[in-house]
Amino acid sequence: MTRVGIIGLGTMGRQHMDAYRQMPDVEVAAVYDHHLDRAQGFAQEYGVRVAGTLSDLFHLCDVVDICTPTYRHAEYALPAIEAGKAVVCEKPLARTLEECERIVNAVKQHKTLFMPAHVLRFFPEYRTAHQLVKSGAVGTVAAVRMRRGGDFPRTKSDWYADFTKSGGVILDLIIHDFDWMLWTLGAVERVYAKALTFRQLEHLDYTLVTLKFKNGAVGHIEGTWCDPGGFKVNFEVCGDSGMIEYDSTRQVALQIATRADGGVGGGVQIPESPAVQNPYYLELRHFIDCVQTGQTPEITVEDGYNAVRLALAAIESAQTGKVVSL
Amino acid sequence: MKIRVGIMSFAHLHADSYAHCLKSNPRAELVGIADHDTARAQAKAQQFEVQAFDSYESLLASDVHAVIICSENVHHARLAQMAAAAGKHILCEKPLMTTLEDGKAMLAAAQGAGVHLFTAFPCRFSPAFQQMKRMVESGAIGELLALRGTNRGSNPGGWFNDPELAGGGAMIDHTVHVADLIRRLTGQEITEVYAETGNNMFHGAFDDTAMLTMTLQNGVFATLDSSWSRPKTFPTWGDVTLAAVGTRGIIEMDMFAQHLIHYDDRAGRIKQVFWGDNIDYLMVDEFLRVVAGEARQTLATGEDGYRAAAVAIAGYESVRRGEPVSITHTEAAL
Known part of the structure; x- marks a missing residue:
């Protein structure tokens, strides 16, 4: 039995809890949140134990799963690594590059298992696209475009709206696309970005990023927290012998439209793409398998570092108006 | 009347569309065709049943x-x-020019001769774009x-892949339509351009991939993908x-987007069949009206063409310098 301790019991903490509950060889041994009332409510709901302190949590588990807001990742990841725990940490790896470096160094020093949770790699549409591109399905890649976003994310603490905590749409949201591109196309030479991040617009953030890859390909990412039309993603990869594209508004397995108020009120429409296992389960299952077998996770701590480095370069470009070389 | x-010349494939627009417009008479490729002039004159000038x-x-x-x-x-x-009044295919000097000479020549010089920007006539413009203007x-x-x-291949004749590759070919739409939509000039180009699609001595970032006078920013990135099997x-x-x-x-999807077994491919309004026809029709003396409404002027092409030219400058490039509009104004 692998014993997991979850730190941070918001939306992602719940997602991960739900995934672990489907694993008969995993026990969520304890949970921790610096809001004690939230920890207690969570523990009651799921029937798990609350750890009053971090050292209590480390004492009770082999694996630490960090689901806090970005700016607190390093604060929890570093002691967990130092305690010799296997750590899975939500994306982005940390808020600053300096924190990322400390995490990378700690992982090296303590020779622990560590995986940044870039869950996009376990979304079947993105995984299949990665495999297709890697297999040469489009030939040499020339252009790649990705789009991600919807309305501004709201939480009780509103930490997404605090750039110093979340890094805005570039660090928090399109880190997914940065990671996918690095994973699929390799290193980036330089980046240029425009963003609304520094315009002080309340609950609005938007970015358009251009990337030049070392292999000559040109990339473009649109990240939006300005779209009231709901969360949407799309991408296309164009190469010298073909192209693949995906649009979450078109490739939908179920469209559900229901009328409220017994058939007279306004309705709601929900697109769904059901799967036997959701990407969070697949991601955490992979990590648990690595813990159990000693195998290296397919997302390394360096991958997490590189994605943050690229995102921060884009932020620097948006802030200074200059091209940033990597 | x-x-x-x-x-003048059928080198650009849009000439066929304009010829059809003239032939089907009761205001117009397509008199004839001249081309430095005299065989092409003959063939097109025969096709459209008009005179071939030598x-x-x-x-x-x-x-x-x-x-x-x-x-x-x-x-x-x-x-x-x-x-x-x-x-003669002129409707010139886009991009209006490949160098700023050429553009200025064209504008000066038209002005000096007292003839109209317009740029072929049919996208302005799209009902979808016009509705978008109304909605943005209304504050929606x-x-x-x-x-x-x-x-x-x-x-498109052919001379489009020869920078000596095209003035560049994909970026000069496909920047100006959307640059013009942005100017038309916002009433703002584009003051700064950054561009990345690549040639991984065709590996030639021309850019086949191009991504521009533009900043407008009022700080609004925009990107434009002007790549020739649609594969041979793309449905349109x-x-x-x-x-x-x-x-x-x-x-x-x-x-x-106003199209049907045609799964064509005989052609061995999937095609989009457009059923929206013919924007080339709408543009040519206004050109004919303005030549007849009516006031211009939507048609893009020579200066519009100049300013849009200046964006693509600045894009190449940006690629050479590896940094964003300013467009100074005091200098560009004529």
Whole structure:
């Protein structure tokens, strides 16, 4: 039995809890949140134990799963690594590059298992696209475009709206696309970005990023927290012998439209793409398998570092108006 | 009275569409065709059942009121100056020019001769774009903050792949339509351009991939993908899209989304069959009206063409310098 301790019991903490509950060889041994009332409510709901302190949590588990807001990742990841725990940490790896470096160094020093949770790699549409591109399905890649976003994310603490905590749409949201591109196309030479991040617009953030890859390909990412039309993603990869594209508004397995108020009120429409296992389960299952077998996770701590480095370069470009070389 | 029109060169594939628009427009008479490729002039004259002129000079010496120029991009300036000197009104294929000097000479020639010089920007006539413009102007999405455009296409090949004749590759070919839509939508000039280009699609001595970032006078920013990135099996030639992001919402336009999908076993491929309005026809129709004396409404002027082409030219400058490039509009104004 692998014993997991979850730190941070918001939306992602719940997602991960739900995934672990489907694993008969995993026990969520304890949970921790610096809001004690939230920890207690969570523990009651799921029937798990609350750890009053971090050292209590480390004492009770082999694996630490960090689901806090970005700016607190390093604060929890570093002691967990130092305690010799296997750590899975939500994306982005940390808020600053300096924190990322400390995490990378700690992982090296303590020779622990560590995986940044870039869950996009376990979304079947993105995984299949990665495999297709890697297999040469489009030939040499020339252009790649990705789009991600919807309305501004709201939480009780509103930490997404605090750039110093979340890094805005570039660090928090399109880190997914940065990671996918690095994973699929390799290193980036330089980046240029425009963003609304520094315009002080309340609950609005938007970015358009251009990337030049070392292999000559040109990339473009649109990240939006300005779209009231709901969360949407799309991408296309164009190469010298073909192209693949995906649009979450078109490739939908179920469209559900229901009328409220017994058939007279306004309705709601929900697109769904059901799967036997959701990407969070697949991601955490992979990590648990690595813990159990000693195998290296397919997302390394360096991958997490590189994605943050690229995102921060884009932020620097948006802030200074200059091209940033990597 | 019918407006008599000649076509100067069929090098650009849009000439066929304009010829059809003239043939089917009761206001127009397509008089004839001249081309430095005289065999092409003969073939097209036969196809459209009009006169083949043996030179541009002889076409311009005829009684045509106006000409449409569809030569290779680098010849636009010379042909437009010839037409202006002959007192003919001009509709010139885009991009208006490949160098700022050429553009200025064209504008000066038209102004000096007292003839109209227009740029073939049919996308302005799209009902979807016009509705988008009305909505943005009405404040439907609040304050405009950013724009995201694409004019992705397939590689037209031929002289389009020869920078000596085209003035560049994909970026000069596919920047100007959306640059013009952005200017038309916002009433703002583009003051800064950053561009990345690549050639991984065709590995030639021309850019086949291009991504521009533009900043407008009022700080609104925009990107434009002007790559020839549609593969051979793509169901149509490409697209024109423009998304506007505002404080209160977004509008996403896909100009050629009005199509059927045709699974064509005989052709062995899937095709899009467009059923929206013919924007080339609408543009040519206004050109004919303005030549007849009516006031211009939507038609893009020579200066509009100049300013849009200046964006692509600045894009190449940006690629050379590896940094964003300013467009100074005091200098660009004529």
